[in-house]
Amino acid sequence: MSIAILKTIFHYFSLTANPSLHQIKQTHARLITAGYDGDTHFTGQLLAALAQSQSTPFRYSLSILNSTQNPSLFAINNLIRCCAKSESPHEAFSLYSSMCKKPQFRPNNYTFSFLFQACSKFTGLTEGNQIQTHVIKLGFFDNVYIRNALIHLYFTSHDTKCAKDLFDECPSSRDLVTWNVMIAGYAKAGKINDVEKVFDEMPERDVISWSSLITGYMQNGYLEQALDSFKRMIDLQLSPNEAILVTVLSACAQLGLIENGRQIHSTINSLNCQMTVHIQTSLVDMYAKCGYINKARDLFNEMPIKDLSSWNVMICGLAIHGLAMEAIELFEKLLIKGLNPDNVTFIGVLNACSRAGLVNKGRHYFKLMTEKYKITPEMEHYGCMVDLLSRAGLVLDAIELVEKMSTPPDPVLWVTILGACRTHGLIQLGEETGKKLIQLDPNHHGNYIQLSKIYAKSYKWEDVVKTRGMTNDRNCKKIPGWSLIEAHGKIHQFVAGDRKHDMSLEIYKMVDRVNIRVLEAGYSPDLLPILHDLEEEEKVNAIKEHSERLAIAFGLLVIEGGECIRIVKNLRICGDCHEMTKVVSKVFEREIVVRDGSRFHHFKGGECSCQDYW
């Protein structure tokens, strides 16, 4: 093996974005057989190639460095870079510390840049501060790469103030990346006003500035603003990249905005954006979550390359649509393909079982997950199992499972059990569970409501009033329920008793009309869960102003006949609204699809796709 060939190979590596570990190892072997083991120049080359590769096994890189007597600074820097990318970034600091003991060691700007990168990965602010003193002493503090990496480190260590001070301190050593780091940092810190301020003030923006702004909105729950920014960006004729498309598709999926999602889909096609596995997966997810499971399935089947997350979104999508058997079949197909399911895959499968009441299958897959695939169940897996067992009436089994857990159970698990006690008439057990739950999680409004409903079921009105009263004393957090509906490209959002909509008057007239029609058709509201001391009429009003009823009334007014009315609700639909919506679908001859906090309900001809199992 001649030097010329080896040099050519390394030249090829330097031009390759992600040289394979296998090829690098082969070259390493060739170096050894050619007698260049430990050669200073080639050691540096090898480490540079490894630093550029996606897999950066730290032990291997270290052994390469140790094979040479006098490693170059170039080699050391690349080893630190390998380390920063690897699973053990903290090793970079110990490596640096041991290097500092050698008197001839003179770190340069590259060294510090990689070091701060490593510190950000393990949020080693203490280590970072030590390195910072060296940076100042050696006169590298004005280097913009180093400064940006340091600002980034302060943000990842939640020291927003220090990050901002560094940014303000030296306006001359700022570049585009500095501004982008500020946007992303403020976004992670939840300071959305600062995100917007920085974005507006920055002298120029690139695609990452936009991406940071959009994901900043997403991370802080401003989904509509994320979509607005995306539109602004498209209007400016800028090309979105994969990160942005994945993010905005996720916003559409979460909000259930199919018109918006379709528009983004056609934007992707018309802009000649490169289609990737991630984007296709996000499209499948978006269509599934917006209620178009058939479209999602078609897209999934057409995907030339699928990764595990593609399978996961499809399995989870089928599960939320109640297509349990198909979800299970797809899961079995994934196993036959030889893919290894992960924790998310099992959430989808267990969810599917739970939605369809497949108790034995659920137990089987839970066992498969822990025993064969050695996946430690997370709270979500327990959530599915508790749901599955308690809704099937096996409340005692569910309690046993929760009590056997090695980690403290999320109070939500007890909420599920409590709900099941109520539906299965286990009053005594329900009361005990409810009291325990309130002790565990005293600030959650819903817990008191659940317990009061149990009392109502056994006509203990004094306890109902007492329990409800406690919510005021204890300053409980109440998650406001909302429903949204997309009509002619616009989003309309309603909360219970909402009178802010432009068409409010007509909407409430429609609510009354709907009420009369459904009552004529034999629907009778279940008033038990509502406070007993309200006047009869007030009780009816309290239910009839639920946000989904306003959205349905609005849908009946503005969505053309023959078109499906699609509603997205953040919380779970209440039993009474569920009953009423079934009747509405029959008397108004309209298909109504409600995506609630838990799953899809497809109402048609007086029936719901969940078959009342929810």
Next chain:
DNA sequence: ATAGGGTTAG
């Protein structure tokens, strides 16, 4: 010869 910032499924 070596540098940085943003991303998805529960």
